Amino acid sequence: MKTQDVSKLLQANPYPGRGVLLGRSTDNCFAVMAYFIMGRSVNSRNRIFLRTEDGIRTEARDPSKMTDPSLIIYHPVRVFEGKTIVTNGDQTDTIRDALAAGNCYRHALLSRTFEPDEPNFTPRISGVVKPDGSYNLSILKSLDGDASCCCRYFYEYDAPAAGIGHLIHTYAGNGSPLPSFEGEPERVAIADGTAAAFAETLWAALNEENKVSLFVRYLELGTGKTDDVIKNKY
Numbered sequence: 627m628k629t630q631d632v633s634k635l636l637q638a639n640p641y642p643g644r645g646v647l648l649g650r651s652t653d654n655c656f657a658v659m660a661y662f663i664m665g666r667s668v669n670s671r672n673r674i675f676l677r678t679e680d681g682i683r684t685e686a687r688d689p690s691k692m693t694d695p696s697l698i699i700y701h702p703v704r705v706f707e708g709k710t711i712v713t714n715g716d717q718t719d720t721i722r723d724a725l726a727a728g729n730c731y732r733h734a735l736l737s738r739t740f741e742p743d744e745p746n747f748t749p750r751i752s753g754v755v756k757p758d759g760s761y762n763l764s765i766l767k768s769l770d771g772d773a774s775c776c777c778r779y780f781y782e783y784d785a786p787a788a789g790i791g792h793l794i795h796t797y798a799g800n801g802s803p804l805p806s807f808e809g810e811p812e813r814v815a816i817a818d819g820t821a822a823a824f825a826e827t828l829w830a831a832l833n834e835e836n837k838v839s840l841f842v843r844y845l846e847l848g849t850g851k852t853d854d855v856i857k858n859k860y
Contacts, residue, residue: 629790632814636831641666642795643804644714646753647828648761648783649791652818657759657845658791660828661702661712664836669693674858675839680705682841687860697741697748703841708757710845714796715741717750731762732780739776740768745803747773749796759847760784763794767806781811791816820844825855 636642647660663684665671672691675682681703686692700716711721711731717738724734731754741748749767762782769775783792792811797804816824821844829840840857 627810627813629813629815632791632793632816633827633831635793635812635814636828639795639797639799640833641797641800641804641836642807642832643748643797644751645793645795646712646714646751646763647791647793647814648712648753648755648763648786649814649816650759650786650788651816651844652789654788655847657710657755657761657786657847658816658824659703659710659712659753659755659843659845660824660841661714662828662832662840663702663714663838664832665838666836670698671838671860673698673838674860675702675841675856677854677856678704681710682856684839687858697743703843708850710755710843711752712755713750713752714748715750717752721752721754731764735764735766735778735780738766740766744773745771747771747806748804749806751794751796751807753794755845757847757850759786759845761786761792763792763811765794765807771803789816790814821853821855825857829857 644663649658673684674687683701701718704711706722721731721734747768749765753763755761764780794811825842842855844853
């Protein structure tokens with residue numbers, strides 16, 4: 627698979643929706659994580675990321691404008707026993723609860739499907755980063771818009787390469803209904819730099835009209851120390 631420039635990849639897609647990017651820094655010292663959200667409606671754009679004790683959560687920027695909190699208010703990032711869970715919905719909690727019960731992320735996601743937002747049936751995308759920097763990605767999506775069939779895909783990276791990441795997002799582009807992401811997670815290059823620098827790169831690449839919030843974390847392997855960056859448009 628070709629390694630792509632993440633900036634060019636995102637710039638070419640006006641509406642990738644929500645995205646999870648996991649990988650490794652070029653010096654091989656940090657696990658790299660990013661999560662972004664986009665929105666086309668007032669309700670979707672009326673959100674910010676806020677820090678929590680174990681990660682981040684979404685919140686209405688203006689509660690008076692919130693019309694429907696389902697599917698848009700959740701904890702995208704949580705940490706449990708050294709594992710960082712990154713998802714685009716409340717399946718973050720499903721995965722955390724499964725890990726607490728001694729099960730794995732696959733076990734958790736077998737109990738979930740795509741989002742019930744007909745006609746889009748937005749995929750649920752999830753990632754788990756382990757303390758050693760290895761990671762998993764998954765996507766739960768409808769079968770070409772058929773709500774009667776959920777297709778579950780799991781990708782596991784047990785020896786991530788330095789300077790390489792994998793990006794999975796909800797939509798292949800704009801449209802009505804929105805076309806779901808297809809194929810394996812996209813392999814992208816992670817340039818030299820810090821969490822702040824990488825956040826700037828991603829934020830600049832996201833469509834100006836549709837981007838809403840971005841979270842980037844650099845997790846130092848061995849020590850577990852984190853360097854986090856949050857960007858909110860509104």
